[in-house]
Amino acid sequence: MGDNKKKPEYPFMEIERKWQKKWEEQGVHKAKNYSDKKKYYVLSMFPYPSGALHIGHVSNYSIADAIARFKMMEGYNMLQPMGYDAFGMPAENFAILNNSHPSITTEENIKTMYSQFKAMGFAIDWDRELSTCRPSYYKWGQWLFKKMYEKGLVYRKTSWINWCDDCQTVLANEQVEDQKCWRCDSQVRQKELMQWFFRITDYAEELLDFSKMIDWPERVKAMQTNWIGKSQGTEVDFLLISNHKSQTNNSPENTQVQEVGKSIIKIFTTRPDTLFGVTFMALPPEHPLIVEWLKHEPEDSEILKFCEKVINEDKITRTAADTTKEGIFTGRYCINPVNGDEVQIWITNYVLMDYGTGAVMGVPAHDQRDFEFAKKYHIPIKIVIIPENEQLSDNQSDCNELKSAYIDEGILANSGDFEGMKSELSKSKITEWLLNKGSGRASTTYRLRDWGISRQRYWGTPIPVIHCDDCGVVLVPDSDLPVELPMEVQVGKTTKNPLLSVEKWINVPCPKCQKSAKRETDTMDTFVDSSWYFARYIDSKNQNKPFEEEIADYWLPVDQYIGGIEHACMHLLYARFFHKFMRDIGLVNSDEPFLRLLSQGMVLKDGFKMSKSKGNTVDPQEFIDRYGADTVRLFVLFAAPPEKDKEWSKEGVVGCFRFLNRLYHFFKENEDAIKKGMKMPSKNENDTLNTEIKKLRYSTHNTIKRNLEDFQGRMQFNTNIASIMEHFNNLNAIKNYADLSDIEKYYYAEAALTIPKLLYLYSPHLSEEIWSMFYGSCSEKENFIFQSGVFDYNPEFLVLDKIVYVVQINGKVRGRLEIDVNISEEEIKKAALEIENVKKTIEGKIVEKIIVVGGKLVSIVLRN
């Protein structure tokens, strides 16, 4: 021990390959679909096959693998599957860049990634591997689409989207830069396009319920709650005045018969207490009423021009909070149901058609936006709420002096029968009054919008629909599923959706009437694919249904999900929606897909997110080749707690490598010594243990305890690893092995062999290698670490016979006291007062009281 000879690096490459081979040969990572054992399903978000594992993947799967292996040790029937999220724009663009077809490049990338996964040595059941771009997978995505359609959860409607004429596709908001297409730089315009939607809003209320999860980060729950954005308020009907004042050409059609549905403007408000302060009505140009009115406008009308301008503004600019509020008066009026006031109707750029009822009552005195708008266009401002302790003074002068709206609640003024009532109470009273009059009702709205899943893209799951002139939308029969993507297309920069030009594929007979019809050419958003993949893993080879319900009952929900925070309001919400839908059609019997969620932090370089454009990327492969998978895995877990961002450090990796190296050489050098201590001597010599070994034994069991409890609770692997290093340092400090008694040698060996067992979760290859030095293959069967069960400690060894008390005077540490455990409080006080330094400090002062905290410290309080 401790000699100064040169040491070669440990042969990690050989060791890692060796154990990967053994694990595979003996199928130790395969999960059984039917088992008496309790199951544990560990899942990491699957990767998009970009051609190489990046450091984020390595971090994600290292966390998952630690949990997975712990559950294996605990004896669970553990499942950790892996697959690829292979459809979508990045894959399509990758193919375009390489002048190839995405089906080719994707499968190539999958191959590369698979071999990288193998080299990392994750405990993955590869028999269940899937890729979303294979017909065997997306067949069932299409099947689920149909089920959803049949349940009324799928619909088509025209909606306003960002459209690039050059690329002939919808652009997501983040693909529009400065009103221009990110790819071809041409002007983006708003276009009304027929799109497919999933009615996720039907589940809005249930999606707000997180009670069925065991452990989800507060942050994610808050983000989803925020995103769903439930608001309770009141819907109010404003009657239109049909022969409006400004109209000059009073044609009978316009003035008399109004369609019933259009004779009112419905608004939603969370502040019915301000209803008496309404001085205008704000509608977006897309509002059906406006659309109707515009038909009667002359071509050069200002109103028409204004509407066109607003509609063509890109969504982001238009909905930004700091965009100047603009509007135009329609010349028409409606009636405020609470007081009969005539209210001007304006078209504005700041009201959103797809929230609430798509119309807003303008209360300039009590809403900042309305206030700014009213100021600009000289619309009257009427105060109807005053702060509780103030009097309403001269109304008129007040309004002119106002610098901003009073948006808080208060006491109602100028409010008819509700005069003097508190906002809080008046809300329900006014709503009640409206209900009785039939011109309003309580209402709940959500910010959550239905999920638009149409993509005018080639590389995605085809929507299994055929359009027939006579029959309309016809679902592709089950027997014709999957609707496979045609392969004979050229993807390229210039072209529109390549599917549009595959005549052979598009033109099909209508399944109902056999007349010629056309296939839907939109494909599905890739988030549809990832919304149910966790369920497909449990029976991924099934050719007759998405998965067997009985197997799903065993495996679902996922016990532990690990992924990035970036999916909080997208993937994680969509997957919850899908799971609930699958429950409602009887496929699964649980309410939530993911019981526990760990959202891991990013790996940063120099404090920034790694990105190609910044040029601060790290290729993990480089480090894996040089220091081994065990080292890299250990580093990403040691650098910070899993949910925190971690800074990539080359030196840190080397530090982990050194630790593993030291460990390996320690066991090589002390192999014989440890072997001698492996058997508990028959004679119990506990009493004769020297203090050093007693401390080591304490270290062993305390380290195990810390690691065990951490896995049962907060899962901060960085401190676990630190504690293993610390314990190894303690073990290394024993230099007098030769002098030890048999029982001391036993505890020495125990201390040593604890290390591979604890480290197995983070650096499994080396751990197995060390373990096998002592518990090596007896026959054909290997003794894998997990088979030895989970690590456990003996609480008896954590009881010390001497304890160090810290002695404080007025809160400052003045000494310490090593004392027998069983000593009484009085004696401890006495002993504390006898410490030299304590004596000196309290000399000439009066001791007011002495507090003894059991097993920890003595606090002496002096009178000042």
Add this chain to the structure above:
RNA sequence: GCGAAAGUGGCGGAACUGGCAGACGCACUGGACUUAGGAUCCAGCGAGGCAACUCAUAGGGGUUCGACUCCCCUCUUUCGCACCA
């Protein structure tokens, strides 16, 4: 603006229910051994002070025998949502 999280040495981070602030690792410094290398071993490592001690957990108050931890205020950073009526 709303919501969430966070702020501790040169750095990543420990300190779990209030009880020795800085575990573990990196970097650094000195030494040993070295045909020198990303090797190994020993020692040191918050600041000030010869020392006893003092000062330090973003800043300021408070509760307490005792506060990184609890309460109040302020500042800063990151993230999410954002004209949501």
